[in-house]
Amino acid sequence: MSGNRLAQEQQPVYAPCTAACPVHTDTRQLVEFIVEGRYEDALELLLEANPFSSVCGRICHHPCEQSCRRSKVDAPVGLMRLKRFVVEAMRDYRLSRRTAGGPPQKREKVAVIGSGPAGLTAAGDLAREGFRPVVFERSATPGGLLGNAIPRYRLPYAVVKEDIDDILARGVELRTAVTVGQDLLLEDLFAEGFAAVLIATGLSESRTLAIPGIDSRGVLLALPFLRTVLSSQPPAVGRRVVVIGGGNVAVDVARTARRLGAEKVTMVCLESREEMPAWSWEVEETEEEGVQIMPSWGPRSVFGEDGELKGLELRRCTAVFDSDGRFSPRFDENDTATIVADNLIIAIGQRGNLTCLRGSGVETDGPDRIRWDPGTLATSREGVFACGEVATGPGSAVEAVFDGHRAAKAIVHYLETDELLEQPPMELPHIGEIPDEVAEKVPVLSPVAAEVLSPEDRVRDFSEIERGFTEAEALAEARRCLACTTGALVDEERCAGCLTCVRICPFGVATVEQTAAMPQEECMACGLCAAQCPAAAIALKRFGTNQMREMVQPVVMELKKRAGAEAAVIVSYCCLFEITGRDFIRRAQEEYPPRGIVPVLVPCVARLSVADLLSPFEVGADGLVVIGCSEGSCLYPTAEQRVMERIRRAKGVLAEIGLESERIDYWRTERSAEASWTAFWELSQRKLSRIRSASEERRR
Amino acid sequence: MIVAERKPLAEIRGFVDDYRRILILGCGTCATVCLAGGEAEVKVVAAGLRISFLRDEKEVEILEDCVTRQCEPEFVADLPRKVQDEGVGAVVSLGCGVGVNFLAQTLETVPVFPGVNTEFFGAAVEPGVWLEMCAGCGNCILHLTGGICPIARCSKSILNGPCGGSRDGKCEINPEVECGWALIVERMKKLGTLDRLAEILPPRDWSTSHHGGPRKVIHPEAAPAAIGQGKAEQ
Numbered sequence: 001m002s003g004n005r006l007a008q009e010q011q012p013v014y015a016p017c018t019a020a021c022p023v024h025t026d027t028r029q030l031v032e033f034i035v036e037g038r039y040e041d042a043l044e045l046l047l048e049a050n051p052f053s054s055v056c057g058r059i060c061h062h063p064c065e066q067s068c069r070r071s072k073v074d075a076p077v078g079l080m081r082l083k084r085f086v087v088e089a090m091r092d093y094r095l096s097r098r099t100a101g102g103p104p105q106k107r108e109k110v111a112v113i114g115s116g117p118a119g120l121t122a123a124g125d126l127a128r129e130g131f132r133p134v135v136f137e138r139s140a141t142p143g144g145l146l147g148n149a150i151p152r153y154r155l156p157y158a159v160v161k162e163d164i165d166d167i168l169a170r171g172v173e174l175r176t177a178v179t180v181g182q183d184l185l186l187e188d189l190f191a192e193g194f195a196a197v198l199i200a201t202g203l204s205e206s207r208t209l210a211i212p213g214i215d216s217r218g219v220l221l222a223l224p225f226l227r228t229v230l231s232s233q234p235p236a237v238g239r240r241v242v243v244i245g246g247g248n249v250a251v252d253v254a255r256t257a258r259r260l261g262a263e264k265v266t267m268v269c270l271e272s273r274e275e276m277p278a279w280s281w282e283v284e285e286t287e288e289e290g291v292q293i294m295p296s297w298g299p300r301s302v303f304g305e306d307g308e309l310k311g312l313e314l315r316r317c318t319a320v321f322d323s324d325g326r327f328s329p330r331f332d333e334n335d336t337a338t339i340v341a342d343n344l345i346i347a348i349g350q351r352g353n354l355t356c357l358r359g360s361g362v363e364t365d366g367p368d369r370i371r372w373d374p375g376t377l378a379t380s381r382e383g384v385f386a387c388g389e390v391a392t393g394p395g396s397a398v399e400a401v402f403d404g405h406r407a408a409k410a411i412v413h414y415l416e417t418d419e420l421l422e423q424p425p426m427e428l429p430h431i432g433e434i435p436d437e438v439a440e441k442v443p444v445l446s447p448v449a450a451e452v453l454s455p456e457d458r459v460r461d462f463s464e465i466e467r468g469f470t471e472a473e474a475l476a477e478a479r480r481c482l483a484c485t486t487g488a489l490v491d492e493e494r495c496a497g498c499l500t501c502v503r504i505c506p507f508g509v510a511t512v513e514q515t516a517a518m519p520q521e522e523c524m525a526c527g528l529c530a531a532q533c534p535a536a537a538i539a540l541k542r543f544g545t546n547q548m549r550e551m552v553q554p555v556v557m558e559l560k561k562r563a564g565a566e567a568a569v570i571v572s573y574c575c576l577f578e579i580t581g582r583d584f585i586r587r588a589q590e591e592y593p594p595r596g597i598v599p600v601l602v603p604c605v606a607r608l609s610v611a612d613l614l615s616p617f618e619v620g621a622d623g624l625v626v627i628g629c630s631e632g633s634c635l636y637p638t639a640e641q642r643v644m645e646r647i648r649r650a651k652g653v654l655a656e657i658g659l660e661s662e663r664i665d666y667w668r669t670e671r672s673a674e675a676s677w678t679a680f681w682e683l684s685q686r687k688l689s690r691i692r693s694a695s696e697e698r699r700r
Numbered sequence: 701m702i703v704a705e706r707k708p709l710a711e712i713r714g715f716v717d718d719y720r721r722i723l724i725l726g727c728g729t730c731a732t733v734c735l736a737g738g739e740a741e742v743k744v745v746a747a748g749l750r751i752s753f754l755r756d757e758k759e760v761e762i763l764e765d766c767v768t769r770q771c772e773p774e775f776v777a778d779l780p781r782k783v784q785d786e787g788v789g790a791v792v793s794l795g796c797g798v799g800v801n802f803l804a805q806t807l808e809t810v811p812v813f814p815g816v817n818t819e820f821f822g823a824a825v826e827p828g829v830w831l832e833m834c835a836g837c838g839n840c841i842l843h844l845t846g847g848i849c850p851i852a853r854c855s856k857s858i859l860n861g862p863c864g865g866s867r868d869g870k871c872e873i874n875p876e877v878e879c880g881w882a883l884i885v886e887r888m889k890k891l892g893t894l895d896r897l898a899e900i901l902p903p904r905d906w907s908t909s910h911h912g913g914p915r916k917v918i919h920p921e922a923a924p925a926a927i928g929q930g931k932a933e934q
């Protein structure tokens with residue numbers, strides 16, 4: 001086979017979204033499943049990579065989107081929301097697969113301390129490997145910070161629970177309200193027969209500030225504050241609340257304070273607006289909710305009366321980092337400000353609580369960091385491993401999940417071989433960005449906006465602020481995916497170097513030097529060249545159309561056999577992207593064939609060659625109905641014109657052998673598949689039935 | 701390149717009407733590039749024939765294949781066995797006439813029918829448009845005519861043109877056809893060598909062309925064994 005193809009297959013190159021995702025979710029494939037209405041497969045794919053898919057569909061920092069190549073054209077594909085759509089649409093399916101039962105529990109017990117995403121992911125993997133994990137959790141509600149810190153307006157607990165219940169169903173035992181190091185020592189665990197221990201206790205303490213007056217009443221710390229908000233007795237806050245910090249936690253605290261009734265909430269942070277570590281979209285939403293941001297200010301002192309907070313004094317922060325990028329704030333003591341406050345909430349970072357190590361002999365790095373090997377995840381004591389934020393420091397939920405997977409591998413290897421497994425950091429090779437000259441030729445498709453409550457409604461309570469995609473929205477958004485890495489592959493042995501691809505490629509990608517070449521970075525995977533190549537030397541990595549005849553043959557033959565079939569039998573190639581609900585795909589495939597209409601969904605009908613257009617006739621169909629996308633919605637320039645040219649040629653072939661060329665119809669979708677296709681099929685079928693009888697008449 | 705055009709399907713159908721297993725064989729070189737007989741066109745012809753036989757309720761098996769070049773022994777070496785093993789009754793070649801000839805010799809007892817009309821040696825002057833530019837006369841005189849061939853591009857193949865039928869750069873046989881000699885004159889003006897046309901070219905020895913019978917070329921390095929044989933024939 002071709003050198004091109006071999007070279008590419010030997011060294012797989014990934015879509016950037018997949019490479020950027022800490023757990024390497026095959027997002028491109030996920031979107032393809034969605035487009036095809038294969039939501040079950042999509043869910044399986046998600047859960048295989050990430051047992052916290054419900055959570056991550058809501059609050060992931062989505063590095064996949066940040067690396068999406070579509071950004072160069074307009075805006076990234078809304079991958080996080082697509083994931084949320086899949087888990088929401090597949091809730092029942094997920095429950096049914098859960099009860100399917102796990103593998104037998106036969107091997108060693110493993111203790112996991114902490115039920116955050118890291119600990120639970122590891123426990124889930126261990127259970128799947130046949131081990132018996134037991135998770136110890138200090139709090140009454142499992143989930144770590146997901147369950148005990150992140151506000152419900154972003155992450156309802158039911159969502160967290162969905163993921164957790166799934167994991168527990170694999171055969172993970174959970175013991176809540178147990179503080180290891182207090183109620184139970186590490187030693188006791190080994191004595192109880194646990195073969196290994198995983199420390200996944202996260203960062204559960206808030207850091208505080210060492211400034212005068214900080215112990216005044218009314219000064220709170222972020223995590224305890226958020227925790228009590230989630231408890232049955234939410235705290236009362238004053239009218240004016242100041243939050244110190246510019247990260248995501250500070251943002252959550254400020255927005256929570258607004259929801260608790262504070263009228264004036266101000267965020268004070270050292271960083272300039274651009275340097276603020278919180279995600280830009282979170283900062284925007286926070287401001288919409290009426291929170292005021294004071295960037296480049298630092299607290300100097302807290303003032304009060306009788307130990308009661310009254311306000312704080314600020315000084316201008318002139319630089320946060322030194323020339324080496326280390327945190328080293330500098331202030332202009334002459335530029336000061338005063339701000340009154342009824343409450344001050346400090347959200348300047350989290351640290352670990354190493355109670356669980358009490359008396360264990362496991363070495364630490366200072367008071368709140370565990371000493372551990374980032375490659376093997378081993379601690380200084382044999383059989384004790386660490387993962388998640390307690391080891392890695394602050395990060396995101398999906399990074400904790402990733403670390404949980406690694407920890408499970410490390411422990412399985414240890415228990416099976418008595419040795420440590422080195423897991424070096426791995427980066428997936430990924431396809432580069434779209435060159436400017438190609439990007440400017442890609443039609444702009446604005447992202448589908450997810451419906452968000454108005455800021456006024458949002459601050460009223462803790463209801464979730466964003467509605468998930470409807471199915472139609474999800475399908476419309478999925479259409480925007482550029483299907484990176486699935487482009488044209490040339491079989492060099494067949495390529496005659498004829499230049500057809502060069503002349504036809506609407507993105508100016510194909511070149512010929514001896515044989516054709518379509519660099520992966522540039523190819524937009526439209527397939528126009530493959531359908532036109534006279535040597536049939538171009539294949540696409542997905543959605544090949546070269547099996548059309550085999551696909552329609554059995555159905556058409558069956559229909560033709562049925563006695564008394566009055567109506568003409570037609571095959572209809574239709575643009576998959578025009579469907580707004582998968583129910584229609586099912587109906588198209590189940591309900592229409594008995595009526596003589598055999599729909600075949602293709603991602604862009606311009607992928608069909610002249611031979612593909614003739615295939616239905618070869619197997620005995622009376623006619624062909626091609627339905628392209630709606631006006632102006634095609635993903636590929638010139639595609640419609642190419643389909644029309646090929647249809648003209650196919651009609652010519654029919655005429656050459658004495659068949660009516662009107663046996664091929666072309667329709668353009670109007671509004672959606674659901675809204676227009678049935679009418680097209682009926683019109684064409686009526687016409688074809690007439691043509692058929694007239695032609696039978698003539699032949700008699 | 702050799703330029704060909706596919707024959708109408710009705711004509712091809714006429715050739716193979718009496719056969720039950722028919723192989724459509726494409727050619728991966730010239731016929732592919734001129735879009736007349738590559739693998740994609742094999743599929744189209746095969747589909748067309750299948751549809752046509754189906755309508756007449758004739759059970760016919762159409763096989764498809766394409767070789768790199770139908771005019772080289774190595775590329776068609778497997779064909780006789782394949783044709784025999786698969787019980788092929790007739791072959792439709794979508795290669796140029798050379799391919800048809802070569803296959804006919806190779807396959808001995810199985811009929812080979814032409815699926816294309818072989819037109820000329822030409823260039824793709826724009827996508828999908830080919831123009832005849834060489835007549836393969838066996839004695840190139842392009843150095844005398846500014847690189848433009850009077851044999852191929854003048855309708856009358858005259859050596860001292862243009863004739864009286866040249867009108868505004870077009871040939872009298874058809875206003876669509878460019879006058880080859882007008883092209884030669886324009887070209888030689890640009891080269892500053894127009895004066896050379898004053899010299900009258902003497903009548904040509906056409907024996908180097910097809911007029912001298914079928915020709916043969918022997919490359920001394922590639923075919924040392926054939927040299928004696930070639931000389932003997934000259």
Ligand SMILES: Cc1cc2nc3c(=O)[nH]c(=O)nc-3n(C[C@H](O)[C@H](O)[C@H](O)COP(=O)(O)OP(=O)(O)OC[C@H]3O[C@@H](n4cnc5c(N)ncnc54)[C@H](O)[C@@H]3O)c2cc1C
Pocket residue numbers: 059060061113114115116117118119136137138139142143144145146149150151178179180181200201202203204226248249252353355356387388389390394395396397398400
């Ligand atoms: C306010 C806030 C907002 C956030 N928002 C986002 C976001 O939008 N997106 C995102 O991706 N990430 C976000 N994060 C980060 C995310 O929550 C963490 O990255 C993740 O939870 C870390 O997982 P972990 O398993 O390492 O630890 P944790 O989630 O902290 O879990 C550790 C668990 O161990 C338990 N534990 C501790 N000590 C003991 C003990 N001695 N015995 C028994 N149990 C013990 C704790 O109670 C806790 O349940 C946010 C964090 C916070 C604080």
Ligand code: SF4
Pocket residue numbers: 487488501504505506507508509510518522523524525526527528529530
């Ligand atoms: S025509 Fe389409 S599939 Fe072919 S190289 Fe160009 S972008 Fe890629």
